[in-house]
Amino acid sequence: MSEAAERLAVYLDQRRRLGEPALAPSAPAEMVELAAAAAARGLLGPPDADETRGGGAERGAGRRSPAGAADTVLPTGAAETARWAASAGYDDLRKAALGCTRCRLAGGRRNVAFSDGSPDARLVVVGEAPGAEEDATGLPFVGQAGKLLDLMLAAVGLSRKESVYICNVLKCRPPGNRNPMPDEIEACAPFLKRQIELVAPAALLAVGAFAANWLAASHSAPGQSQRALGKLRGEVYRYGATPLVVTYHPAALLRNPAWSRLAWDDLQLLRRVMDEK
Numbered sequence: 001m002s003e004a005a006e007r008l009a010v011y012l013d014q015r016r017r018l019g020e021p022a023l024a025p026s027a028p029a030e031m032v033e034l035a036a037a038a039a040a041r042g043l044l045g046p047p048d049a050d051e052t053r054g055g056g057a058e059r060g061a062g063r064r065s066p067a068g069a070a071d072t073v074l075p076t077g078a079a080e081t082a083r084w085a086a087s088a089g090y091d092d093l094r095k096a097a098l099g100c101t102r103c104r105l106a107g108g109r110r111n112v113a114f115s116d117g118s119p120d121a122r123l124v125v126v127g128e129a130p131g132a133e134e135d136a137t138g139l140p141f142v143g144q145a146g147k148l149l150d151l152m153l154a155a156v157g158l159s160r161k162e163s164v165y166i167c168n169v170l171k172c173r174p175p176g177n178r179n180p181m182p183d184e185i186e187a188c189a190p191f192l193k194r195q196i197e198l199v200a201p202a203a204l205l206a207v208g209a210f211a212a213n214w215l216a217a218s219h220s221a222p223g224q225s226q227r228a229l230g231k232l233r234g235e236v237y238r239y240g241a242t243p244l245v246v247t248y249h250p251a252a253l254l255r256n257p258a259w260s261r262l263a264w265d266d267l268q269l270l271r272r273v274m275d276e277k
C-alpha cells in the first residue's frame with residue numbers, strides 16, 4: 001500500500017470509529033490516493049465528531065431561516081421573476097429562494113437547499129435536487145453521495161470549503177426522490193442562472209443527467225429530448241462563455257462502481273480545463 005493509501009485507510013478508519021459507514025470503496029485507486037493526499041493536507045477538514053459535509057462561507061446558507069430572514073418576496077409571474085432574478089444581489093436571491101413557493105415542491109419541503117461552498121469559487125458544481133438528507137439539513141450534497149463528491153473534488157485538488165460552490169437545479173426536494181418535472185426545472189431556473197452569474201466561475205461541473213442536460217441545452221438540437229449522461233460525457237461544452245464538463249452523479253457512482261473510472265477521466269478533463277483558465 002502506498003503512503004497516500006495508508007493515510008486514506010487511517011482517515012477512513014477514523015470516520016468508521018466515529019460511526020460513519022464505509023466510504024466509496026469502489027473509487028479508482030488514483031482518485032482514492034489523491035483524495036488521501038488532500039485529506040492529509042487538511043483539504044477535507046479534520047474528521048471531527050460533529051462534521052457534516054460542507055462548510056466554508058456558505059455553510060448552512062440554505063437552511064430555513066429564522067423568522068424574518070426569508071423576507072425577500074419574489075414577484076408573481078414567470079417573466080417578472082426572471083427579470084427580478086437577473087439583477088438580484090446574492091443575499092436577496094438566497095432569501096427569495098428560502099421563501100419561494102413558485103412550484104409544488106414548496107409544499108413538501110423541510111428546508112431549501114440553496115447552496116454550499118464559497119461564492120468566490122472557481123468551480124460551480126451543479127447537481128439535480130435535494131434528497132432526504134439535504135432536505136433535512138438545507139445543504140446540497142450531504143450523506144454518502146456528498147462524501148464521495150468531496151473525494152472526487154479533492155482528487156483533482158479542489159476543496160468544497162474553499163474553492164467550490166455547490167448547488168442543484170432544484171432547491172427543494174421532489175417527493176420520494178422522483179425525477180424533477182419540466183415545469184419545476186423551469187420555475188427554479190432563475191435561481192440557478194443567477195447563482196452561476198454571480199459566482200462567475202472559471203468552470204462548471206454538471207453531475208448527473210438533469211444538470212448536464214440543462215447546462216448543455218444550447219448544444220442540443222431544438223426539441224431534442226433528455227440525453228443519457230453516458231452520451232454527454234467526455235466533451236467540454238459551454239454554458240455561455242463558461243466551460244462545462246459533465247460527469248456521473250456521485251449517488252449513481254455509489255450504485256454503479258464500474259463507472260468510477262469514467263468519472264475519474266471526467267475529473268481529469270475538468271482539471272485540464274481549469275488549469276488552462
Ligand code: SF4
Pocket residue numbers: 097100101102103104105106112170171172184187188
Ligand atoms: S424547487 Fe425552486 S421553484 Fe420550486 S419552490 Fe423550491 S425554490 Fe421555488
